[in-house]
Amino acid sequence: MSEFKVSGNAETRPLHPDITEDKISRLVDEFYERGFADQRLGPIFMKHIGLDRSAHMHTIKQFWSSVLLKTRSYSGQPVPVHLKLTEVQRDDFAIWLDHWRATANEIFVPEAAAIVIASAERIAESLKLAMFGSPELFKPRR
Numbered sequence: 633m634s635e636f637k638v639s640g641n642a643e644t645r646p647l648h649p650d651i652t653e654d655k656i657s658r659l660v661d662e663f664y665e666r667g668f669a670d671q672r673l674g675p676i677f678m679k680h681i682g683l684d685r686s687a688h689m690h691t692i693k694q695f696w697s698s699v700l701l702k703t704r705s706y707s708g709q710p711v712p713v714h715l716k717l718t719e720v721q722r723d724d725f726a727i728w729l730d731h732w733r734a735t736a737n738e739i740f741v742p743e744a745a746a747i748v749i750a751s752a753e754r755i756a757e758s759l760k761l762a763m764f765g766s767p768e769l770f771k772p773r774r
Contacts, residue, residue: 646701647751650744656696659739659748660689666731673727676719699751710755711762722764725756 646652664685667673681688694706714720729752736748 647747648740648744650741651700651748653697653701655739656700657693659735660693660696662739663732663735664689664692666735667728670727670731672724673731676717676724679719680717699755700748711759714759715763717763720763722760725760729753729756 664677668677691706691708694703695708695710697703698706729749732752733749736745736752739745740748
């Protein structure tokens with residue numbers, strides 16, 4: 633199973649000067665507003681996060697701060713948490729990424745948005761592989 637753990641390295645510079653704690657916080661807040669409003673993702677978010685999002689939002693902001701700013705503020709393991717989300721389907725990752733891309737493009741300058749989006753795409757791919765296995769496993773053999 634693919635497993636990843638976010639841990640910073642000695643470098644603490646942001647990946648781009650436009651990527652700041654304030655903008656990461658705004659990104660997470662606005663992304664989750666879209667996610668909760670989404671017809672497909674909303675019920676999943678509500679089931680697992682609930683109305684009081686404060687604890688989850690704090691954790692997610694630490695996660696993205698660790699990814700994008702190398703702050704080391706998050707030390708959890710996202711894969712085991714996401715493996716419990718049995719109602720998530722492979723196609724849900726495309727919906728998640730569409731909301732993430734739109735939000736990132738609204739908040740960051742293009743160069744920074746590209747970094748934020750690429751990071752999310754790598755993480756989504758890792759989670760998708762952990763949850764559903766390699767796409768090659770589902771291809772018909774000839």
